[in-house]
Amino acid sequence: MALSYTARRRWALVILLVGLPVYVVAAVTLVGLIERPSVLVELAIYVGLGFAWALPFRFIFRGIGQPDPEAKKTEEQGPSV
Template identity: 75%
Template structure:
């Protein structure tokens, strides 16, 4: 079942405002479980985790920045009589 454009916009907002901060906290806590690695290794882990969080949500974020494709297209002439 495909989500409508408005549903995808709402879900993307929820994911960014709720899910992403929770993922950041979880990623920091997971990395803190181990002895602190060198700066470059730690940076690589955070970059990889920052990329991986979005992979399952690609279909939700795809096209969200574009105009609503479901909206009626008007030519700017106003209502026809």
């Protein structure tokens, strides 16, 4: 079942405003549990985790910055009477 453009925009907003801060706190907490690695290793861990959070949500974020494709189809059909 594919999500509509509007649903994907709403889910993207929820993910960015709620999910991302929760993920950041979890990542910092997990890295804090191990002994502090060197700066480069720590940077690599954070960069890797930064990419890892977005991979499951690629289909939601794809095309969000574009205009609504459904609105374009509605405008081409003209007003309904």
